Amino acid sequence: MKLTVLGRSAAVLCVTAAFLAACGGDSDSDPTGDSDSQYVDGGTFTMSLAGDPGKLDPQSSASSQLFAVNQLAYDTLFFVDGESGEIGPQLAKEWTVDGTTVNVTLNEGVTCSDGSPLTATTVADNLAYVGDPKNKSPYLGTFVPAGATAEADDAAGTVTITLAAPAPFVLNGLASLPIVCDAGMKDRASLADSTLGSGPYELTEAAPGDHYTYQIRDGYTWGPDGATTAEEGMPDTVVMKIVENEGTAANLLLSGDINAAMIQGPDAKRLDAQGLFHTETEAMVGEQWYNHNEGHETSDAEVRMALTQALDFTELASVSTAGEGHLATTFASLAPASCPGDSISGALPAQDVDAASAVLDGKKFTFLYSSAAGAAVSAAAELAVQQWEAAGAEVTAKGVDETALQGAIFGTGDWDIAWVPLNVSSPDQLVPFLSGPGMADGGTNFSGIDNADYAAGVEAANAMNGTEGCDTWLEAESALVAAADIIPFANNVVKTFGNGAEFEYPGTFAPTSIRMLAE
Structure with a gap:
């Protein structure tokens, strides 16, 4: 549940320009398999982030930047294989799902960065914290089903999760939930600028706005599918460096000053031309939200339809991806997508500038988008403004950094239209953002969407078993688009390009896959 604004680096939401992130994606090489590359132990791996992650409490925000750094210091119960979509072991070694009961058995010997053991009680406490609406975690209803409760048996190392209602993709959600260790659970304030997790690295230096430095943890053996920190080529130090300009990040990558950067704009072509190693992740980079809440012109369904009819989305998709992408087809598109298909193109209102002009003439709007999303997205935003103004609207466009964008979306509400791509792999993870309580009522439905057809479709789909409900999920999404x-x-x-290192980026950054290369 990046929420994450598509820039370079997370719920995912998981990639650039995502509010939410869940696991998925592919790589064009295998840094952990049979490779002809020469790996060297130790050293420093530096990766660019398009924005500062802000408060480091891993359950406080789903921004792409926080989601990226979370992977270094925190583990999840499971992981999702980027190719098959199968659930694999991480903190949990065994699990069963029987109706509304999930039984989880933890790996033995898991330790936290402070040396304490990770217990079943601590895992249950994490689920209770996220599940309590007063804590306002964006992961409630996204990675932890609303109403779920958990009981722990420390002697057996088991956690029993009882769901309030069927949740067909519950394991996928738990595979994205960072687990905080006991000391952090007892002192949440300490998590703002330090880490208390069981992950492969521990934060040693925080310089907000500039960089965050992490040191490897010896003896780590419980990573995704048994990954360890003893593998040849693992760096001793990982630096996450804030580089807001994509062109600057590309230059630093080419010069060898950084080892990795996610690039989505025109600079990708010149990096490709240099033959640099890269991984690939299919992601949503353009998603248009309207503020449905009272006090905004966009609270009127007729106005939202007119703003939609004013635009040529085929052209916007081409411009926003520098001619490399395509129209979106589903809301949950991160590979491996649980419900592939097309819920959008058949429901998308056709462009009709005359109809739009009859409604929009003289109306004023504030339009926000991420300045960190790259030059192509900025160009597409300018094109959208031109098309709205051609239909008579007065639009004030603001390219803002991710901190300001999230502050508006989740705080001030000072926006009418926003481009905020949410990237997830299963459609249930989006439900809290597309329905239910708004921000004022402790929910995460920040735009105030209230679509009865969507809500009915979600209820029906949740009663089905996993992918058996995919057609219903897609129909529910279509209702949102048609309206x-x-x-x-x-x-x-x-x-995500690399220089001097190889790695995997399956939707989210995978630190145990980093391999430093000999010069």
């Missing part, structure tokens, strides 16, 4: 409540419009293959 112009929200318009996902552009997907692209986003590349």
Whole structure:
């Protein structure tokens, strides 16, 4: 549940320009398999982030930047294989799902960065914390089903999760939930600028706005599918460096000053031309939200439809992806997508500038988008403004950094239209953002969407078993698009390039896959 604004690096939401992130994606090489590359132990791996992650409490925000750094210091119960979509072991070694009961058995010997053991009680406490609405975690209803409760048996190392209602993709959600260790659970304030997790690295230096430095943990053996920190080529130090300008990040990568950067704009072509190693992740890079809440012109369904009809989304998709992407087809598109298909193109209102002009003439709107999303997205935003103004609207466009964008979306509400791509792999993870309580009522439905057809479809789909409900999920999404409540419009293959190192980026950054290369 990046929420994450598509920039370079997370719920995922998981990639550039995502509010939410869940696991998925592919790589064009295998740094952990049979490779002809020469690996060297130790050293420093430096990766760029398009924005500062802010408060480091891993359950306080789903921004892409926080989601990226979370992977270094915190583990999840499971992981999702980026190719098969199968659930694999991480903190949990065994599990069963029987109706509304999930039984989890933890790996033995898991330790936290402070040396304490990770217990079943601590895991249950994490689920209770996220599940309590007063804590306002964006992961409630996204990675932890609303109403779920958990009981722990420390002697047996088991956690029993009881769901309030069927949750067909519950394991996928738990595979994205960072688990905080006991000391952090007892002192949440300490998590703002330090880490208390069981992950492969521990934060040693925080310089907000500039960089965050992490040191490897010896003896780590419980990573995704048994990954350890003893593998040849693992760096001793990982630095996450804040580089807001994509062109600057590309230059630093080419010069060898950084080892990894996610690039989604025109700079990707010149990096490709240099033959640099890269991974690829299919991601949504264009998703148009309207503020449905009172006090905004966009609270009127007729106005939302007119703003939609004014635009040529095929052209916007091409411009926002520098000609490399395509129109979005589903809301949950991160590979491996649980419900592939097309819920968008058949429901998308056709462009009709005359109809739009009859409604929009003289109306004023504030339009926000991420300045960290790259030059192509900025160009697409300018094009959208031109098309709205051609239909008579007065639009003030603001390219803002991710901190300001999230502050508006989740705080001030000072926006009418926003481009905020949410990237997830299963459609249930989006439900809290597309329905239910709004921010004022402790929910995460920040745009105030209230679509009865969508809500009915979600209820029906949740009663079905996993992918058996996919057609119903897609029909529910189509209802949102047909009503112009929200318009996902552009997907692209986003590349994360490497220089001096190889790694995997399956939707989210995978630190145990980093391999430093000999010069």
